[in-house]
Amino acid sequence: MTIPTDRGLVAITKDARGRTAVMVGTSIADGQIDGVYAMHVAPKQIVVDPRVRLSAGEHGQFTTEPVEVYESGNAVQIRALDATADLRRM
Known part of the structure; x- marks a missing residue:
């Protein structure tokens, strides 16, 4: 089960049956994701932020x-982290 918002590196894969999975992990090594701690299997739609x-x-x-x-x-949403906000202006 995933928490409402997961943060990490993401791999989007498709298995032999054609099911897509979005995996969130701690690192990417040799083109494969490691330390997977959240997974979304067969989402109806994946929306990727253009950034x-x-x-x-x-x-x-x-x-x-x-x-x-x-x-x-x-949909599973994948968006860029936004660290530009300045907390002093809030």
Whole structure:
């Protein structure tokens, strides 16, 4: 079970049956995700923020930087982390 918003590196894979999985982990090594702590299996839709860079891996695609992953309706959302906010202005 995933928490509402997971943060980490992401791999998007497809198995032999054609089911897609979005995995959130701690690192990417040799094009494979390690330390998987959250997984979304067979989401109806995956929405990737245009600011998120994906690279090709051995079994699919993976992010090159940590991102946020959360479910919204029937979709798994993958968005870039935004560290530009200045807390002093809040």
